[in-house]
Amino acid sequence: MSFLTSTTHLHITTWVLALVLFFIAALASKPNKGVHMALRVMYILIIISGGALFMEWRSNIAESGMYYDMKVLFGILVIGFMEMILVRKKKGKPTTMFWALFAIVLAVTLYLGLSTGIGMNF
Ligand code: HEM
Structure with a gap:
């Protein structure tokens, strides 16, 4: 399954598409039901591609400490808030707080992803 973990490109593709949708x-x-459905498919692909990176790299880079664990946690929170915003919007409830x-969680996720060991590193 090295195509999942040899680079971070697949993971990046999945979350960029998810953000656009x-x-x-x-x-x-x-x-728009169709766009929301497509977004939910992207959630699954993000979790598969991110989960594969996590399992492959977490134990390999010992000095990373809890960075990878935090990255996964915040990545899942980003997905959670996207879903909350769309569902609340559909029900006509306020979304300002969730935006x-x-x-915040998107910024933290991007920071953690780009500052941990593999892939692009700024
Ligand atoms: C929409 C949500 C997410 C965004 C915006 C996001 C963003 C990123 C970014 C910017 C990177 C760095 C790529 C690189 O350095 O080339 C990355 C890597 C990674 N992501 Fe995500 N991610 C998200 C969701 C997830 C989820 C749900 C998981 C776990 C199930 C996950 C696990 C990982 C792992 C393990 C890495 C490798 C860390 C590294 O680069 O060293 N991500 N992600």
Whole structure:
């Protein structure tokens, strides 16, 4: 299964597509079932590609400490807030608080992903 873990490109592709679908769904004036369904498929692909990276690299890079664990936790939170925003929007409930939390966890996830050992490193 090295195609999942030899580079981070697949993982990056999945979450970039998810963000695009999320913004299309979130900024549209009415709920779009198809886009939301496609986004949910992307969630699964993000978790598979991220989970594979996690299992492959966590134990290999001992000095990373809890970075990888935190990366996974925040990655899952990003998915959680995307879903919360879309479901609350559909029900006509306020989403402002969730947008703020989404922005924060997304920033933390990008920081953790880009500062840990593998893939691109700034
Ligand atoms: C929408 C949510 C997510 C975003 C925006 C995101 C973003 C990123 C970014 C920017 C990287 C660095 C890629 C690189 O360095 O080339 C990365 C790597 C990684 N992601 Fe995610 N991710 C998300 C969800 C997840 C999930 C759900 C998991 C686990 C199930 C996960 C596990 C990982 C792992 C283990 C790495 C390797 C860390 C490293 O680069 O050293 N990610 N992710």
